[in-house]
Amino acid sequence: MNQNSLDVKPEARVLFVDMNSYFARCEQQANYWLRHRPVGVCVYTGKFGCVISLSTEAKERGLKAGMRLNDAMAVCPDLVPVESNPERYRHYHKKIIGVLRNYCNDVVPKSIDEAIINLSNYDHVDPMKIAINIKKDILRDVGEWLTCSVGIAPNAFLAKLASVRGKKRDGLMMITPENIDAVLADLRLGDLPGIGANMSYRLERAGIKTPLQMRYATPQLLKSIFKSIDGIYWHYRLNFIETNIVAHDYRGMQAMRQISAEKRKHINYIDQLFMTLCLTLEKRMVHHKFYCKSVGFTARYEDGTRWDDAFTITTPVQDAISLMRMIRIRVTKFEETTGADPVFNTQITQLRVAVTNFVNNGNMLYSLFEDMDRKETALKTMHEIKNKFGQDKLIRAVEMTDGKVVQDVIGFGSVKDLTDLDYKSI
Numbered sequence: 001m002n003q004n005s006l007d008v009k010p011e012a013r014v015l016f017v018d019m020n021s022y023f024a025r026c027e028q029q030a031n032y033w034l035r036h037r038p039v040g041v042c043v044y045t046g047k048f049g050c051v052i053s054l055s056t057e058a059k060e061r062g063l064k065a066g067m068r069l070n071d072a073m074a075v076c077p078d079l080v081p082v083e084s085n086p087e088r089y090r091h092y093h094k095k096i097i098g099v100l101r102n103y104c105n106d107v108v109p110k111s112i113d114e115a116i117i118n119l120s121n122y123d124h125v126d127p128m129k130i131a132i133n134i135k136k137d138i139l140r141d142v143g144e145w146l147t148c149s150v151g152i153a154p155n156a157f158l159a160k161l162a163s164v165r166g167k168k169r170d171g172l173m174m175i176t177p178e179n180i181d182a183v184l185a186d187l188r189l190g191d192l193p194g195i196g197a198n199m200s201y202r203l204e205r206a207g208i209k210t211p212l213q214m215r216y217a218t219p220q221l222l223k224s225i226f227k228s229i230d231g232i233y234w235h236y237r238l239n240f241i242e243t244n245i246v247a248h249d250y251r252g253m254q255a256m257r258q259i260s261a262e263k264r265k266h267i268n269y270i271d272q273l274f275m276t277l278c279l280t281l282e283k284r285m286v287h288h289k290f291y292c293k294s295v296g297f298t299a300r301y302e303d304g305t306r307w308d309d310a311f312t313i314t315t316p317v318q319d320a321i322s323l324m325r326m327i328r329i330r331v332t333k334f335e336e337t338t339g340a341d342p343v344f345n346t347q348i349t350q351l352r353v354a355v356t357n358f359v360n361n362g363n364m365l366y367s368l369f370e371d372m373d374r375k376e377t378a379l380k381t382m383h384e385i386k387n388k389f390g391q392d393k394l395i396r397a398v399e400m401t402d403g404k405v406v407q408d409v410i411g412f413g414s415v416k417d418l419t420d421l422d423y424k425s426i
């Protein structure tokens, strides 16, 4: 069954599981003598090695990920530096995902230490009970040091927010239509994953000073502040609609066609072409045994404007009918929300449909998942290091001539390219 991602789903049925201090906890799990001690996992444990994950004990001492070891040791002399062990983190990752799959067959790993569990298609389940059991099962079956924070909410974005906010409440929090306003009232704009300093400033200048005000702002106002359809998505996210924007370049398949002045006179032709594009993608996905979880759609018009949409769905699809239906529903919804002219009209000069975020026969292709927030964190950390120590102090590990120092590194929070080298300071 395909799910329409634009439905308003007020029941809290999406769980976001986030492992605490993951790499450091895995080390403490594997090595008894590291428990209760400040531990810093480093890509390289030389004097200027960079700390990528800290145990809770180390965080309590004021250490921050991204610090160089010599600075971290100055602040916390009993810090135990441990070289990262990607094989170990993958091993626990697989076991954790296995536990989650005992409860639901729709589990999407978002990174090495995060996963989404979608219970939307399950009737008569108690998500809170499942969350409590999952936490217990991981501790019992995977490792007693592997604690996690679970957020429960009507959509993935709010579930992630709940997992972050719930960290200080035994790692369990639920956001529902009843409490969302109270939850948002305690937050600043910058507390929302994905809202950075620049966007906070823009929102504030437009009179939206809190996440609560943002929830009740009209989609049109948010669209004008964000200067893109992203604003409308923010409205959706805060109002129980499942939606995710695919903000990066597609690493998927696309089907595109120009439409001549003669042909675009007939709306039937445009409709048929739209179907043909979707069928083309269906054929290619069937050929590769792929199902997609993200869809993009663009229409360009005679006057140079364009309509651009990209969204993520919870249930992977492969067939043209589903693609067409989902795109159409979103277009209709958009037209209704904004009162805009029809998106499908006789001024269209080009149509494009794209699919990405593939799932292969029900097995996740990890390499195609992205986690934007984590990527931003990693980039931010990298830029902070660069600013502090100068550009030349930071090189990609792959550029190291001494290959044996770093052979296998997991990037910040991403399961993408598990064997790829990330970066390190020297």
Ligand SMILES: [Mg+2]
Pocket: 018, 019, 020, 021, 022, 113
């Ligand atoms: Mg985590």
